[in-house]
Amino acid sequence: MATQVTDARQAVVEVRGLTKKFGGLVAVNRLDFSLRPAEILGLIGPNGSGKSTALKLVMGIEHPTTGSVRLDGIETAGLPAHRIARMGVALVFQHSRPLERQTVHENIMLGLLPDSLFKLRISREIRERARDIATQVGLSAVLERRPSTLPFADLRRLELAKAIARDPRVILIDEPFAGLTMAEAAVFSELFAGFRRDGKAVLLVDHNVKSVAALVDRVIALCLGEKIAEGTATEVMADETVRRVYLGGSIETAARPESSFADREKPLLDVQDLSVFYSKAQALEKVSLHVHQREFVSVVGINGAGKTTLFNAICGLLPYQGNILWQGAPLARVPPARIVRNGVAQCTETRDLFGEMSVRENLDLGGQHQSKAIANDRLAWLFDLFPILKSRQRQNAATLSGGEQQMLAIARALMTNPRLLILDEPTLGLAPIVLEQLSKALESLRQTTEITVLLGEQNVTFALPHADRVYVLDHARITWEGGPDRFAREAGSGYL
Amino acid sequence: MIPATMRTPRFLVVAVIIAIAALLPLGVSGYILGLLTVAYYFGVFSMSWDLLFGFANEVNFGPTFLVGLGAYTAGILDNRYGLPISVCVALGTVAAVVGGLVLALPALRLSGPYFGLTTLVAVLLLQNLVVVFAGLTGGEIGLTVPDVISISGSVNYWIALAFMVASGSVLYVLSRSAAGLILQASGQDKIQAGVLGFNVVKHKLFAFVVSALFSGLAGALLVFYLGTASVGTLIDITVGVQIIIAAILGGRRTIIGAAIGAIFLIAMTEALRSTGELATFVVSAITLLVVMLFPNGFMGILSWRRR
Numbered sequence: 001m002a003t004q005v006t007d008a009r010q011a012v013v014e015v016r017g018l019t020k021k022f023g024g025l026v027a028v029n030r031l032d033f034s035l036r037p038a039e040i041l042g043l044i045g046p047n048g049s050g051k052s053t054a055l056k057l058v059m060g061i062e063h064p065t066t067g068s069v070r071l072d073g074i075e076t077a078g079l080p081a082h083r084i085a086r087m088g089v090a091l092v093f094q095h096s097r098p099l100e101r102q103t104v105h106e107n108i109m110l111g112l113l114p115d116s117l118f119k120l121r122i123s124r125e126i127r128e129r130a131r132d133i134a135t136q137v138g139l140s141a142v143l144e145r146r147p148s149t150l151p152f153a154d155l156r157r158l159e160l161a162k163a164i165a166r167d168p169r170v171i172l173i174d175e176p177f178a179g180l181t182m183a184e185a186a187v188f189s190e191l192f193a194g195f196r197r198d199g200k201a202v203l204l205v206d207h208n209v210k211s212v213a214a215l216v217d218r219v220i221a222l223c224l225g226e227k228i229a230e231g232t233a234t235e236v237m238a239d240e241t242v243r244r245v246y247l248g249g250s251i252e253t254a255a256r257p258e259s260s261f262a263d264r265e266k267p268l269l270d271v272q273d274l275s276v277f278y279s280k281a282q283a284l285e286k287v288s289l290h291v292h293q294r295e296f297v298s299v300v301g302i303n304g305a306g307k308t309t310l311f312n313a314i315c316g317l318l319p320y321q322g323n324i325l326w327q328g329a330p331l332a333r334v335p336p337a338r339i340v341r342n343g344v345a346q347c348t349e350t351r352d353l354f355g356e357m358s359v360r361e362n363l364d365l366g367g368q369h370q371s372k373a374i375a376n377d378r379l380a381w382l383f384d385l386f387p388i389l390k391s392r393q394r395q396n397a398a399t400l401s402g403g404e405q406q407m408l409a410i411a412r413a414l415m416t417n418p419r420l421l422i423l424d425e426p427t428l429g430l431a432p433i434v435l436e437q438l439s440k441a442l443e444s445l446r447q448t449t450e451i452t453v454l455l456g457e458q459n460v461t462f463a464l465p466h467a468d469r470v471y472v473l474d475h476a477r478i479t480w481e482g483g484p485d486r487f488a489r490e491a492g493s494g495y496l
Numbered sequence: 497m498i499p500a501t502m503r504t505p506r507f508l509v510v511a512v513i514i515a516i517a518a519l520l521p522l523g524v525s526g527y528i529l530g531l532l533t534v535a536y537y538f539g540v541f542s543m544s545w546d547l548l549f550g551f552a553n554e555v556n557f558g559p560t561f562l563v564g565l566g567a568y569t570a571g572i573l574d575n576r577y578g579l580p581i582s583v584c585v586a587l588g589t590v591a592a593v594v595g596g597l598v599l600a601l602p603a604l605r606l607s608g609p610y611f612g613l614t615t616l617v618a619v620l621l622l623q624n625l626v627v628v629f630a631g632l633t634g635g636e637i638g639l640t641v642p643d644v645i646s647i648s649g650s651v652n653y654w655i656a657l658a659f660m661v662a663s664g665s666v667l668y669v670l671s672r673s674a675a676g677l678i679l680q681a682s683g684q685d686k687i688q689a690g691v692l693g694f695n696v697v698k699h700k701l702f703a704f705v706v707s708a709l710f711s712g713l714a715g716a717l718l719v720f721y722l723g724t725a726s727v728g729t730l731i732d733i734t735v736g737v738q739i740i741i742a743a744i745l746g747g748r749r750t751i752i753g754a755a756i757g758a759i760f761l762i763a764m765t766e767a768l769r770s771t772g773e774l775a776t777f778v779v780s781a782i783t784l785l786v787v788m789l790f791p792n793g794f795m796g797i798l799s800w801r802r803r
Contacts, residue, residue: 061687081690091691099680101749110681113674115694117702120673166693 010072011036012201013058013089013170018067018077020053020225025402025429027053029225030067035170040192040202042212042233045222046245046302046458048429051205054222055172058203059091060084071170082115090168094175096155098147105143107158108133111165130165137161137191152280153184160191170201177211178304179281189215207302207458208246209237221245224431246460255468255483261292266328268293268452269314269420273322276309283309285476286322291420296446296453298463298484300491301473307456308349310473311422314454315339315346341369345418349425351409355398359389359408362397366415375415382411385441403434410441420452421445427459435462442466460487510752517657521650529653533721535762536656539755540663540714542742544707549740550749551671552703553683554604558615559711559739561599564622564731566592566712571641571725572632581643585716592712593705600704604697616733623731638726645720652721659717660755663710668751670706679703741783747795756794 011034018031028050035041045051056062058069060081069077076084085091098107108130109122134140137157142150147158156179163171176192177185192215195202204212209219213233221229221242229239236242258264267290276284284306291297301307313320316336324331331339354362363382367375383390386407392400397408406426413421427435439462445451446466457463464470464484472480472491480491521529545559570588573579579587603614626633633639646652670676681689682696689696719725729735738761746757761779768775790796 059691061690080695081687082693082695085691085693093688093691097685097688099677099684102677102680106677110677111692113678113694115678115698117675117699119675120669122674122677162692 012072013203014068014070014073015054015058016068016070018054018057018069019065020050020057020062021065026225027429028057028064031222031225031227033220033227033230035201035203037169037201038196038199039218040196040204040216042209042216042219043203043205043222044207044209044212044219044236046207048224049222050225051222052174053225055091055174055203055205059089059172061091085166086115088169090163090166090171092159092163092171092173092176094178096147096159098155098158100146100148103144103146104134104139104150104158105130107147108139108161108165111162133161133164136164138187152179153181155280156180156188160188168200170203171195172203172205174205175304176204176206207304209233209242213237224429244461254465255485256295258292258295258469261295263293267291268327269454270325270328271310271314271322272325274310274313274324275321276306276313276318282476284313284320287473287476287478289471289478289481291452291454293419293452294450295468296442296455296466297469297471298455298457298467299471299473300457300460300463300487302458305473306476307473308424311346311424311454311456314422315344340416343417343419344422345413345416345420346422347409347413347424347426349428351405353397353405353409353412356396358394358396359400360393362408362412363389363415366412370415370417374417378415378417382414385444386411403430403437406430406434406438407441414451418451420454422454422456424456425458426455427457427462438462439465460492514657514661518654521653526649529649531762531766532759533649533653533656534718535759536660536755537714537718537721538739538742538758538762539660540710541739542746542754542758543664543667543751544710544714545739546743546748546751546754547667547671547703548707549743550751551676551679551683552700554700554704555612556615556704556707557612557740558599558619558736560731560733560736561615561618561622562592562596562708562711563715563735564619564626565595566715567719567725567730568626568633568639570716571639571719574641574643574720575634575639576632578642581645581720585713585720588716588719589709589713592708592715596704596708596712597701600701604700604704619731619733619736623727626727626731634725636727638724641719641723641725643720644723645717655717656721659714663714664752664755667706667710671749671751675699675702745783745786745793747793750793750795753793753795760794
């Protein structure tokens with residue numbers, strides 16, 4: 001077979017049985033893969049699948065619980081990052097964190113310096129070499145500028161330049177194209193292909209196959225820390241398990257038509273032409289959406305699409321352009337605490353529990369603004385909804401499992417008696433069995449209460465069954481809107 | 497050949513100021529010379545502190561732990577064993593460096609605010625040790641040091657000035673060097689610095705050792721100028737706070753600013769002495785205003801004007 005010829009080449013990185021546990025959470029589970037010289041390997045998986053952890057384990061930023069990482073046959077598991085870096089591994093971070101007081105030139109030179117306490121002069125060779133690297137990645141025109149004055153794509157170039165400066169044999173790249181325009185992405189692709197021509201081994205970590213398909217030789221797909229597929233980009237995209245993870249299997253949907261909601265004319269929440277910028281990068285571009293009283297709306301999009309930004313803007317945590325109307329009145333300049341008391345509760349992606357407080361204390365904090373009687377009623381109702389929380393009342397929130405923490409976060413938000421509950425990626429990193437429990441709880445909310453839910457998800461399997469309507473958020477824009485029954489047919493293919 | 501850094505206008509300004517400072521004993525009262533002598537040693541304390549805070553990004557709440565180790569070791573050796581001043585000063589410096597290492601080695605492995613808290617506790621420990629072993633250290637009354645470097649106010653002044661200029665030059669060059677660049681990277685983002693192949697703990701530890709070296713040396717020299725060592729002037733937390741305020745007032749990450757801040761603080765306190773208790777209040781208020789309006793301190797104001 002043709003593939004055997006490539007397999008015969010000596011792998012430069014050999015990962016065997018790699019496992020990483022954070023407390024009770026298994027982030028990476030018995031992962032095997034190898035990376036050969038002059039190869040680009042894609043490591044893909046949805047949020048919480050363990051791909052970033054795997055990247056950190058190879059680099060030595062995190063240390064594996066068990067398993068082995070070999071670099072040219074030498075075991076590196078447990079070594080600190082700077083030792084692994086000196087063995088020829090470089091990492092390009094997704095977020096650039098340059099030295100702000102130094103110029104671009106000096107930032108690149110940093111990558112060329114030896115790890116010495118007594119080297120005071122920066123030699124002419126280092127200056128020249130840094131200049132050459134800047135030319136290579138297209139930074140020569142901004143060499144003497146400070147990083148804070150650079151556009152976003154140039155900051156990514158600077159990260160790349162620092163990695164090139166290390167002259168690594170292995171380059172790990174986290175979300176290579178995040179935040180770049182098509183044209184910029186094409187330039188970066190060419191640079192990565194250049195690494196391959198130079199015989200370097202490249203590992204690209206990204207959310208979906210599509211974004212790296214044109215570039216990679218092989219793809220490994222992860223889900224919940226485990227490898228679910230491996231092969232060429234086409235093979236992985238056609239894989240049944242991958243399709244189920246990304247698109248959901250046959251999904252039962254039970255949408256209520258939009259015309260059935262009483263506030264058809266004046267929706268409960270009305271977002272109009274919302275735009276948000278993070279200094280250089282545009283996080284939301286003229287996003288419009290609305291949610292009716294009692295409606296369940298899902299916003300579907302991969303990591304970085306802008307979901308969290310959208311929710312934070314609604315909650316008044318970010319400056320924005322455009323309008324957000326709550327029951328017809330604009331929310332701009334209303335302080336976040338007032339927005340919460342007006343009936344908007346958000347369960348953030350990170351859950352933001354008070355880890356050192358007990359389950360009960362977390363819930364009581366949510367009920368602070370209610371009278372004692374109402375708070376007790378709600379508590380009883382929530383213990384009904386999430387029975388596990390009742391038995392865990394005295395336990396510290398930090399000691400709960402991931403699923404229990406998510407339930408507690410939702411329960412705490414519900415304690416504020418909100419009219420709108422915003423759930424940001426509630427399924428992040430949760431096992432299928434827990435998803436089922438969450439599903440049941442959401443269904444119960446939909447059947448028995450007046451509450452409105454705005455759900456942000458990249459897990460379509462979870463997002464669709466609970467939705468009356470679905471929006472697709474892609475690269476800061478709403479690209480599709482419709483009923484969940486039409487999603488797989490009309491929007492599914494663009495989502496793999 | 498003159499290096500490029502010595503031809504910049506900033507270097508010329510500093511050179512002229514130092515030249516004027518060197519000529520001061522010709523026309524200034526002994527009292528003011530005495531104040532400036534102390535201020536110059538404080539300048540070295542603050543500059544050493546800025547290397548840690550400004551570059552290694554570690555808040556050392558215990559600069560006086562290092563100063564006190566140097567000062568008391570030198571003082572005790574002179575008082576009890578009558579060793580020559582140069583030996584006392586050298587051993588005092590060694591004590592500060594060793595003490596700094598013993599403190600920093602475990603503390604740098606802690607993350608977040610715990611490094612700072614550890615250094616704070618170290619000061620309290622040293623302060624208590626001095627009081628407990630009063631027989632050796634003079635306790636709360638203080639330690640008398642029989643020898644002095646010189647009885648001439650001018651000579652003492654020139655020694656302090658030369659010492660400050662030399663220390664400042666070493667610290668400044670170090671902070672601008674290749675190693676200083678790595679130290680800044682380690683301070684700002686230790687994960688990224690590690691990925692670039694730098695041993696972050698090693699670089700921070702080195703910065704701590706350098707800081708301890710100059711703090712201890714300055715402390716030891718100051719003892720032989722003052723002729724006494726006491727907890728209130730060398731170790732107490734409030735002294736440490738003064739050192740920190742001076743560095744922030746002068747401008748973080750500038751080294752030179754720290755010395756300017758220290759001289760300013762001592763000069764202001766003296767100028768307002770006639771107002772009695774109000775002096776401390778006014779100086780504190782000015783400090784607060786500068787820090788709030790110009791977080792980058794005096795040096796920040798200078799570069800802001802130029803823009």
